[in-house]
Amino acid sequence: MGFVDDAAPILPELIDLRRRIHAYPEVGLHLPETQAAVLDALGGLPLEVTTGAGLSSVVAVLRGARPGPTVLLRGDMDGLPLKEESGEEFAATTGTMHACGHDLHVAGLVGAARLLSAHRDQLAGNVVFMFQPGEESPGGALPMIEEGVLDAAGAPVDAAFGIHVTGLVDKGVFVSRGGVNMAGANVLDVTVNGLGGHGSSPWTTVDPVPVAAEIIGALQSYVTRRHNVFDPVVISVGQVHAGSAFNIIPSTAQLACSVRTLSRESFEQVSVELPRLVESIAAAHGCTADVDFHQLYPATINDAGMWEHAKGVLGEVFGAGRVTDRPDPIMGSEDFSYVLERVPGCFIHLGARPDDVPAEGAPSNHSATVRFDDAVLGDQAAALAELAVRTLTKLASRRPVEVAAQA
CATH class of the missing domain: 3.30.70.360 (Alpha-Beta Plaits)
Known part of the structure; x- marks a missing residue:
């Protein structure tokens, strides 16, 4: 559907959204300002939007023109209780910081919602957009699951994807692995x-x-x-x-x-x-x-088949040189693991290290000095949208076989 080309015109708006969120990070499960920014950014799109009862979550459902499977895309929204020392002109002065890139995750997921909404008439199935607070602590994925995010479309989610930026990977490179991905x-x-x-x-x-x-x-x-x-x-x-x-x-x-x-x-x-x-x-x-x-x-465990599928999609769209297998798991952790315990899918990292930051000695996520290049937001939004569409198509092609087998 040409999502990479479609993302280019909206990139300035996604960068603006990211920087506004970056300047006012909120911590934990209660993120009223961030939630309001998300709701405003989703306004006018053909989405069924609900907010959390016990936390500042946002769930948006896009229903395609034809019935089909359901794919979930996730972006976390919370910052860290860390004083920012990045030197960015839009740096937070609140004593909190988006040091893990969740501000980019919000903007990237909003971008995916916009891209997919524009092609709703070509979709067969549903896409659930999961805007999650509290990933850093105390954990927002499990409360959102308990509040019904995996059934938000009226049927169980069939596949799930999340993309997380990192300053430790070259800009624009997607990296993950099948099986155990994070500790x-x-x-x-x-x-x-x-x-x-x-x-x-x-x-x-x-x-x-x-x-x-x-x-x-x-x-x-x-x-x-x-x-x-x-x-x-x-x-x-x-x-x-x-x-x-x-x-x-x-x-x-x-x-x-x-x-x-x-x-x-x-x-x-x-x-x-x-x-x-x-x-x-x-x-x-x-x-x-x-x-x-x-x-x-728990450990973040990717479905091996879903990673092979995602690797093929991303390689076709962005070029094989921009997609790589992580040789070993990393010992950081992620509460998207709770989703992947219940739904086949995968969690992917996207390099967002600025060009002026050398690879050797680059600050890691959670550093007070880390910076991320928000020029990757177009690719992040396009990647999420492509994964949703291609996965809906893949899952739909299996369904007649599965129904026949059950009969």
């Missing part, structure tokens, strides 16, 4: 309980500090000895808190740890073994340990 994120919180006292007489106390130190070392040994190197687990102790003065032995020591997993099996293993390891070390030293292990997001 699951989990949190291990530990409080070691001992008996405090004066630093001059530690034998009269039960000092939790060396116990916490032993636990930190044991966590790294645990990873190397209990887990298959081909299904890696990454544990990082991000916070350690103990004591109030140099000469007082505290009664407690606290640890907060990030635990990344790439499979359901490794997640289930660490969820049982890590609490047991911590509690056993504490007990060996006469302490107790309060342990909370919980999952933030």
